[in-house]
Amino acid sequence: MERRAVYRNKVLPWLLIGPQLLLVLVFFYWPTSQALYWAFTLEQPWGGGNLWAGLDNFLYIFRDDRYWGTVLRSGFYALAATGLSMLVALTLASFVDRALKGTKLFQSVFIWPYAIAAPAAGVAFRFIFSPEAGLVGAINDIWPGVWDPATNGIHALAMVIVCHAWLGIGYNFVFFLAALQMIPRSINEAGAMDGARPFRRMLDLQLPLIAPTAFFLLIMNIISSFTDSFGLIDTMTEGGPIGQTEVMVYKIYVDGFKGLDYSGAAAQSIILMLLVIGLTFIQFKWVERRVHYN
Amino acid sequence: MAQITIKGVKKNYAKTAVIHGVDVTIEAGEFVVILGPSGCGKSTLLRMIAGLEEISGGEIAIGGKVVNDLEPRERGCAMVFQNYALYPHMTVRQNIGYSLKVAKVAKAARDARVMKVAQAVSLEPYLDRRPGELSGGQRQRVAMARAMVREPKVFLFDEPFSNLDAKLRVAMRAEVRRLHRDLGVTSVFVTHDQTEAMTLADKLIIMNAGKVEQIGKPTEVYNNPASRFVADFIGSPAMNLFEGEFDAEGQFVHGTGGRMNVSQLNGVRQPGRKVVLGVRPEGVRRTGADTHGAIPAVVDYVEELGASRLIHADANGSRIVALDNDTSEIKSGTPVHLSLADSALHLFSLEDGRRISH
Amino acid sequence: MIERSPFFDALTYAVMIIGLILVIIPFWVVIVAASQSLQEVSQVPISLLPSNQLWTNLSEAWARADLGPKMINSFIVAIGVTVGKITLAAMSAFAIVFFNFKARMICFWLIFITLMLPLEVRIVPTYAIAANALLPFQTILDVTGLTWLVQAVSGIQVSLNWNLLNSYTGLILPLVATATGTFLYRQFFMTIPDELAEASKMDGASAMEFFWDVLIPLSRTNMLALATIMFVGSWNQYLWPLLITTDRANFGTVVMQLKALIPAMNGTPDWNVTMAGALIIMLPPLLVVAFMQRWFVRGLISRDK
Ligand SMILES: Nc1ncnc2c1ncn2[C@@H]1O[C@H](COP(=O)(O)OP(=O)(O)OP(=O)(O)O)[C@@H](O)[C@H]1O
Ligand SMILES: [Mg+2]
Numbered sequence: 001m002e003r004r005a006v007y008r009n010k011v012l013p014w015l016l017i018g019p020q021l022l023l024v025l026v027f028f029y030w031p032t033s034q035a036l037y038w039a040f041t042l043e044q045p046w047g048g049g050n051l052w053a054g055l056d057n058f059l060y061i062f063r064d065d066r067y068w069g070t071v072l073r074s075g076f077y078a079l080a081a082t083g084l085s086m087l088v089a090l091t092l093a094s095f096v097d098r099a100l101k102g103t104k105l106f107q108s109v110f111i112w113p114y115a116i117a118a119p120a121a122g123v124a125f126r127f128i129f130s131p132e133a134g135l136v137g138a139i140n141d142i143w144p145g146v147w148d149p150a151t152n153g154i155h156a157l158a159m160v161i162v163c164h165a166w167l168g169i170g171y172n173f174v175f176f177l178a179a180l181q182m183i184p185r186s187i188n189e190a191g192a193m194d195g196a197r198p199f200r201r202m203l204d205l206q207l208p209l210i211a212p213t214a215f216f217l218l219i220m221n222i223i224s225s226f227t228d229s230f231g232l233i234d235t236m237t238e239g240g241p242i243g244q245t246e247v248m249v250y251k252i253y254v255d256g257f258k259g260l261d262y263s264g265a266a267a268q269s270i271i272l273m274l275l276v277i278g279l280t281f282i283q284f285k286w287v288e289r290r291v292h293y294n
Numbered sequence: 295m296a297q298i299t300i301k302g303v304k305k306n307y308a309k310t311a312v313i314h315g316v317d318v319t320i321e322a323g324e325f326v327v328i329l330g331p332s333g334c335g336k337s338t339l340l341r342m343i344a345g346l347e348e349i350s351g352g353e354i355a356i357g358g359k360v361v362n363d364l365e366p367r368e369r370g371c372a373m374v375f376q377n378y379a380l381y382p383h384m385t386v387r388q389n390i391g392y393s394l395k396v397a398k399v400a401k402a403a404r405d406a407r408v409m410k411v412a413q414a415v416s417l418e419p420y421l422d423r424r425p426g427e428l429s430g431g432q433r434q435r436v437a438m439a440r441a442m443v444r445e446p447k448v449f450l451f452d453e454p455f456s457n458l459d460a461k462l463r464v465a466m467r468a469e470v471r472r473l474h475r476d477l478g479v480t481s482v483f484v485t486h487d488q489t490e491a492m493t494l495a496d497k498l499i500i501m502n503a504g505k506v507e508q509i510g511k512p513t514e515v516y517n518n519p520a521s522r523f524v525a526d527f528i529g530s531p532a533m534n535l536f537e538g539e540f541d542a543e544g545q546f547v548h549g550t551g552g553r554m555n556v557s558q559l560n561g562v563r564q565p566g567r568k569v570v571l572g573v574r575p576e577g578v579r580r581t582g583a584d585t586h587g588a589i590p591a592v593v594d595y596v597e598e599l600g601a602s603r604l605i606h607a608d609a610n611g612s613r614i615v616a617l618d619n620d621t622s623e624i625k626s627g628t629p630v631h632l633s634l635a636d637s638a639l640h641l642f643s644l645e646d647g648r649r650i651s652h
Numbered sequence: 653m654i655e656r657s658p659f660f661d662a663l664t665y666a667v668m669i670i671g672l673i674l675v676i677i678p679f680w681v682v683i684v685a686a687s688q689s690l691q692e693v694s695q696v697p698i699s700l701l702p703s704n705q706l707w708t709n710l711s712e713a714w715a716r717a718d719l720g721p722k723m724i725n726s727f728i729v730a731i732g733v734t735v736g737k738i739t740l741a742a743m744s745a746f747a748i749v750f751f752n753f754k755a756r757m758i759c760f761w762l763i764f765i766t767l768m769l770p771l772e773v774r775i776v777p778t779y780a781i782a783a784n785a786l787l788p789f790q791t792i793l794d795v796t797g798l799t800w801l802v803q804a805v806s807g808i809q810v811s812l813n814w815n816l817l818n819s820y821t822g823l824i825l826p827l828v829a830t831a832t833g834t835f836l837y838r839q840f841f842m843t844i845p846d847e848l849a850e851a852s853k854m855d856g857a858s859a860m861e862f863f864w865d866v867l868i869p870l871s872r873t874n875m876l877a878l879a880t881i882m883f884v885g886s887w888n889q890y891l892w893p894l895l896i897t898t899d900r901a902n903f904g905t906v907v908m909q910l911k912a913l914i915p916a917m918n919g920t921p922d923w924n925v926t927m928a929g930a931l932i933i934m935l936p937p938l939l940v941v942a943f944m945q946r947w948f949v950r951g952l953i954s955r956d957k
Contacts, residue, residue, distance in 0.1 A: 012860075
């Protein structure tokens with residue numbers, strides 16, 4: 001990031017960067033340090049400050065089966081939603097990339113889900129998947145009781161995951177398409193000269209070349225499944241039935257803001273932060289390597 | 295129009311020194327070309343004059359005023375960049391007029407001045423286009439107009455033509471020459487193209503590895519290179535350079551024992567002294583075997599240049615190139631005899647590469 | 653297209669059409685249901701053709717969820733975040749890329765590490781700060797003994813307090829704090845050749861003149877992309893507004909109202925009104941994305957590199 005053309009000025013850069021730094025300090029570093037403080041202390045019930053608790057908060061969480069349930073569920077949720085969304089987006093992008101007549105129209109529609117708020121999609125999908133309403137619920141008329149997300153946790157989780165995957169299509173599609181379009185035309189033409197049919201070329205030439213983008217998206221999707229799932233779950237299931245759709249962020253919310261257990265929620269936040277930092281780190285490393293290859 | 299004096303100027307990046315003390319005086323109105331191989335510090339020196347690069351040591355004065363601590367805008371220099379550096383979102387008119395706008399020149403006056411320089415470089419038809427809609431040569435002219443419009447005391451050019459094709463380069467060269475004649479502004483022009491340097495310069499500054507090797511008129515530099523480096527660097531095809539020493543009879547011994555008669559170099563023929571003998575290809579002639587002092591050689595290959603040709607030959611272990619106007623066919627392997635024109639001989643110390651005067 | 657391949661072309665269209673259906677079904681269901689009467693929407697199976705009750709349902713949803721004032725709040729927040737972020741991002745990226753000051757790399761990392769932790773992940777501690785955004789400074793004063801000093805000297809007890817609960821600043825500032833925009837601008841500024849800045853220096857322009865006259869006009873595309881991303885992102889915020897606004901009547905945003913529109917467990921299943929509400933709420937960002945697509949796509953991509 002070294003540049004040659006730089007301005008030398010003692011005050012101006014601070015004026016320019018100051019507001020951003022201040023915001024970051026107040027809304028990022030301070031809260032994060034607070035979270036650490038709470039995670040390692042216990043708040044007294046009737047005021048009176050915090051008691052040092054060491055790792056107790058973490059041990060308490062780790063001994064809680066319910067917490068491990070949310071962790072496993074979050075993992076499954078992340079993989080399922082990510083896989084589904086990326087698969088659909090990649091398929092669409094590969095075909096859109098052929099740039100046949102009229103493709104532009106399809107292309108713009110495929111981006112739409114990006115614009116939709118998770119809770120809005122949640123409400124729509126809740127209706128679509130409602131056992132009483134006339135869409136997916138209609139199969140209950142044929143086989144009564146086959147579909148019931150209100151009481152069946154697996155149904156409920158599947159419903160949330162499908163909705164999450166749908167929401168991610170737009171974002172994934174944009175990235176995949178851009179990656180495909182960045183592949184030089186000549187590679188495709190060379191493949192054609194070598195006698196590869198379009199479908200073969202897709203599998204043998206294009207897919208390997210967009211692997212870096214796929215990896216980037218994988219990480220971004222997993223992170224977003226930790227973060228963006230809140231709006232969906234809150235509008236679709238509220239974590240129910242009996243906690244069977246509760247994922248990590250949702251549990252933090254419930255414990256911290258409904259249960260008012262700041263220390264427990266803070267400890268959970270720390271764990272989630274470490275997880276997200278770890279994933280981001282892996283991604284940075286990968287991006288770095290990719291740059292070296294070029 | 296202003297004189298530029300550069301006194302003991304140095305430049306360090308962090309710990310590495312890239313300019314090791316340069317002393318040059320550029321007279322008012324002079325057209326000076328800085329020539330040197332890539333990485334020798336030409337741009338750095340130019341940018342220090344411009345004020346784009348801090349001066350680590352020494353002093354630069356423009357028009358008698360030391361400018362070390364002045365901002366670029368206070369130095370009265372204008373610069374033409376290698377990649378033009380035009381503002382892509384502004385029209386040609388806005389590009390040229392930007393410096394005037396910054397200086398708060400009134401719109402009417404500004405337009406008039408822009409028009410005047412646009413005429414000088416024949417850009418009027420393109421004033422409302424963006425740089426993206428111009429050809430390379432036109433962009434180049436916009437860059438020059440932008441420099442001219444401020445009526446600066448000094449023009450600085452950093453390899454301005456290196457992105458142009460050969461033909462356009464020649465045309466632009468002529469244009470720059472003409473503008474300099476008309477405006478008479480002190481100009482410093484950086485290039486590593488020696489033809490460009492030779493044709494443009496009133497005064498040539500040859501740089502190598504952060505040092506000035508020689509300063510002088512182009513012909514002076516060509517005819518009297520001050521060092522082995524300059525001798526090698528200036529001139530195309532390059533000068534023949536032979537490492538060797540003088541024997542007891544004053545003959546020059548080179549390669550695997552070949553001898554050359556260099557009686558012209560009287561007075562500097564110290565036996566045993568290690569030297570480099572230089573002679574330009576045009577100073578090497580084919581002669582008959584019986585000519586006094588003829589050097590026997592074997593033709594390696596012939597490079598056709600059209601009107602003339604270069605004979606690459608092996609003379610007893612040393613490579614020698616001769617410029618030849620004959621057109622009869624010569625096969626490789628043919629034995630030939632060569633003689634050196636006495637007046638074309640140059641002698642350099644092997645030790646430090648400096649010229650041994652004679 | 654390299655060679656003609658009718659079969660593969662047909663397959664391409666088939667896949668794209670299936671994709672289109674997949675993507676558009678939820679939109680279609682929302683629109684259809686929003687246009688039906690309670691009776692129509694309750695049919696099993698439901699008719700997938702629009703009916704004529706759209707306007708009635710829209711007005712019903714509008715009134716029930718009090719969408720008027722909420723809409724204004726949402727716009728204030730989205731535009732506030734967008735403008736704030738673009739301004740701060742351009743400024744800070746300019747400082748980081750074009751200035752040579754000692755703490756440059758530290759500032760760079762201080763800002764960019766924030767990319768790692770989205771608001772949702774650190775929601776608990778961020779919420780805590782909302783009660784008093786000046787707490788960090790108070791703590792600094794306390795720890796360094798300045799509070800005590802000031803009190804000893806002037807007799808005034810320094811107590812900084814800035815409550816962000818139920819305020820637009822509270823809704824906006826934490827969203828402005830992250831580095832996405834700075835990152836995007838930095839990426840763009842890095843592509844500007846050095847010579848452009850130098851040329852402007854030679855033309856006599858100051859750093860700020862270069863910023864206004866050259867950088868800002870050149871980054872228009874990026875600005876539009878960032879604006880789209882920010883508008884959509886902040887309009888769609890859910891968790892943060894939910895926490896920071898206890899006074900929903902005055903400071904609630906539309907997205908927060910979605911839950912209120914869902915039919916109660918044992919109430920009337922008037923999904924038609926719910927869907928009408930969802931339609932209203934999802935429309936503004938959808939329109940923004942649809943209109944700004946070209947720029948937005950470019951901007952989204954450049955985040956990758
Ligand atoms: N910012 C910098 N940091 C460290 N070294 C630098 C920097 N800029 C230039 N140099 C070094 O200084 C030396 C001179 O560079 P300069 O650009 O002046 O060369 P030049 O003669 O203009 O070459 P060219 O003909 O290739 O443009 C080079 O060896 C270069 O590597
Ligand atoms: Mg250079």
